[in-house]
Amino acid sequence: MTELKLGNEFGALVEGDWLQAVETALRGKSIDGLNSTDLAGFDRRPLYTEANSQTAADQAGLPGFAPFTRGAAPLNNKFLPWHIAQRIIIGRKGADNAAILTDLAGGVSALVLDFSLQKLDSKGLNTLLADVMLGIAPLSLASANADTAHAVLELLDNRGVGDVPLYLNLSADDAALMVDLTKARASARLMTSNGAAFHAQGAGVPQELGWMLAELTEGLRALEAAGIDAAQTLPKITLTVAADVDFFATLAKIRAARMLFANIAEAVGAPDTPPQIHAETSLRAFSDVDPWVNILRATSAAMGAGIAGVDMLTVAPCSATSASDNALTRRIARNTQVILQEESHIGHVADAAGGSWYVENLTQQLVESAWTEFQAIEAAGGLSAAADTINAALAEARATFDVAVDNRAMPLVGVSEFPNLDEAPLATGGDNGYRLSAAYEQLRHAAQMAKPKVFLANIGEMTSFTPRANFAANIYAAGGLHAVGGDGGTDAQEIAEAFKKSNAKIAVICASDDDYESHAAEVAAALKKAGATHIALAGKPRDIDEIDAYCFAGCAALSFVQEIHKTLGLA
Template identity: 55%
Template sequence: MAMADISMGSGLPPHSEADWLKAVETVLRGKPFDTLTTQDVDGIIRQPLYTKATHKTSDTTAGLPGLAPFTRGARPVSDKHLPWHIAQRVVIGRGAADNDQILTDLAGGVSALVLDFSSIKSVTTDDLDALLDGVMLDIAPVVLAPAACGVDGILAFIDLLARRHEDAQAMSGYLNFDPFATALAANQRVSSHGLEALVARAADLPNLALMTASGAAFHNEGAAPTDELAYMLAALTQNLRLLEAQGLAPEDALARINLTLSADTDFFMTIAKIRSARQLFHMVAKNIGCAHVAPTIHCETSQRAYSRLDPWVNILRATVATLAAGIAGAELISVAPCSATSDTDNVLTRRIARNTQIILQEESHIAHVSDAAGGSWYVEALTQDLSEQAWAQFQSIEATGGLTKQIDDCSVRAQLDARCRDYETLVETRDLPLVGVSEFPNLDEAPLPAPAIAQSGYRHAEKFEALRDLAERVKPKVYLACLGNAAAFTPRANFAANTYATGGMHAVTGAGGFDIGAIAKEFAASGAKIAVICGTDDDYEAHASELADALRGAGVAHLALAGRARDIAAIDDYCYPGGPTLSFVQHALARLGLEADA
């Protein structure tokens, strides 16, 4: 239709979904419509088009920001000056100047501190007093990550508040006693030892959350979004039972538990997951007569999305995750520095991490609109899909004895290991692309050094990092044995070069042409032990077999062809879009005697 036929004043011509489907069929050219849908590892199906018909909830059931079921936010409006707390994690004991780091963070715009005790085995009140010297604890909430210090570390912090005669009513913070995350990380049985003492000592501190229901702990071990929400719910209900056993009324117990979730690069999924978490929290609260209680959500940028390779890309990952968490209405957000996968946190990377939040708050003003994603048919449908599947999975956990039993009998660990394998398959085929790792690797950017103590949990990039570490020892080359002219071989040559670069191998591009002897001589002079034939299908048909034999004669250790498999005896392997990238690169490096530990 020409513009002359359209009157903008009378509106655009109406089109139905049937019209859209008809147009899509012409593009698909006989392929089934299902090729446009995507199924996540947890079974969530994403459609190519969302309409009013796919919108599962009404405005009434979704509620309004600040009102039950809190899907659209725990508050009616955000504080324009501080829409959410800008939290920064401090790994205690990693550096000699932890207090200086904390004061620098606070002066630079941080409004809450996450004290991570994972690098130490014990902590005393004196230690914390020195660590937090100069910190106004009634202004900057503290979020504890007790790790191995357990309840003793939490009690030491409570003793510090008493020592400093802090106003109990003015104090807010999150003690994060979490028997489930602790047991999961240590591969131990669940224990609530010390909770009785904690409840007694914190009785006069009503604004301190005692426990957390952490979905992030499971996310970091490989859980998919539905799993994360289901485990979070299971932890929430178990925590409620534990606190009620200590004499707390249901409403008091619920108010003393916060939620901890991950935020990752799946932008819309992160928004939907946080909205779903509030909806699911409300379902539990309603069942115990506390429908008016809204949750407090702390979001952490996903550690499994980060990589030591081309670490500056982690800034982009953190930005996407933070934007999603902010739009979704999280109360606290902690952004890991781009160097978090190593031991190299410094003033620059920490400043970038907190400035990411400051820019989103003060320049992008993303919190000026409450629930900005609300009303999007995609986000609303995704939120509801997550809630329905997570609730069903949560009920299954409860029906089989609860989260404690499933952690103790290793059922949870088995489920998480299976999810890790699912993600590894997606990473292997690049269906889950990792920029700077499996896509567009930059060999001129030195990777961050591996941490002195291996970090726990699962990360998508780990196996590629191991290959790059191996290759760094010898910096191997790969010769691109190109057939024909540049226009013919460049597409596959570029693909092959990027594939080998994921394993740290530098490409040497051949001159091309059809002189098989000259190509073999060029390979021999290149210093490479690995080669890949690159060209068009027609050129392969005419010359690939002869060239493969010639390269064998020239001493190639591993020979591949860029394209689908063919019946050529001298070819060791094939690289192509959708192929097994990781194992392909592993085989090539193995021919050079470079093999990673299993």
């Protein structure tokens, strides 16, 4: 039988052929117009080839082998590719024994006990974890100290499961306790290097990875000073990373984390030690405004982490930044992971993104940038000594994000884009770190009771003013202002009378460029005479005396609405 090789029918293609095909599809426009740069400074191009990432000669290796870029195991566990974890914030409304048992019955396989709000002794833990089969569902601790760790260990001993896997996630300050536990609790992971904590304060991806590595080395040094060899400690450390809405950045970040960990592992003489990675969906893009969109954000983040092959994943409920969760939001959070595992089967393939020129290129960029961040911290004397440097870098990173949110270069669906004023925002909870939507949430909460209006002073025909009217209504709605629309026309007095009848205090003029030239000044003067306390125009700035502000694509939209709030006495 003749062997048929389909590839023989196609000639060899080089990068120039692909570029030509792209430009043909663009009908003569340059491909450069599709290039972009993300907030971390990385170029993102529409086309990647072997020239961008030499996959034939890369160092990623195979799944299950050092440097473990492609995963810690040669084959994934198809039954449970990663632990489905649920965070229990002790002291938060609804975080009780009933919720835990419901989570476990619904597919959760590990519990993250968060003691940031409240600490418990062994008796309190026994009540919280009543009827929980701790021999099956591992515990992972967050914001725990030595006393908390002792209470958990006492509980496990009392239940007769003292040798089960346990993630204590202590800090280098608890080195003495970890020395004792190294021998007594062989199955316990003692410490975490928490990149997600830096992310929560506004760190970019290279900073999160680089500083996480600095925290890892600082912990190793502390334990080494206490008498534990670094090679012996390394397998007992967990890397905690944030899974963000940027799907590819999350995927590449986790792969890069393994490569960076491998550098440290080789340096301490344990090159065959794979990292244990716990990913947590980021709250940075979460919002109390239209919180259902958070489900999509969490799903994108979780999928990136799952494909990257994490060992444990915590998906936050869509209400995580509010005052409390409920049975529905917790169920959706755990079902997100169940669906990804059991319906999408994303855990069946080890490193499904491996070999993608884009993913490999981004992974390598992150490794190099993160290593530079790490070396800078080391040169400054380590993580603790570089605290001021880190705080300054975080402030700069947050400022960069703030500008992108302000001018909507980073749009927030349901918040700065397509806001739904018919649904009240949730009551904001405690300290959730740096969040992109926080300033918009303040505006929405401030406007909730007053329900202020803005009059759309439309000029001309509906077909000509509608695009700018919709644009303006969206910007004002992001600040909690309800748009009431005019019918158009060119009679300034009729438009002013419609404004009076609307009971609005402010107005925004919306029209085509031609109608602006012919009628905007007259309409603005009529609105001012009719009592408008603030008049804006939807479009680029023009020389019109009565116009107080302008809103247009790329403008500082958040700052614009904040000024409106000041005018209305809401701020």
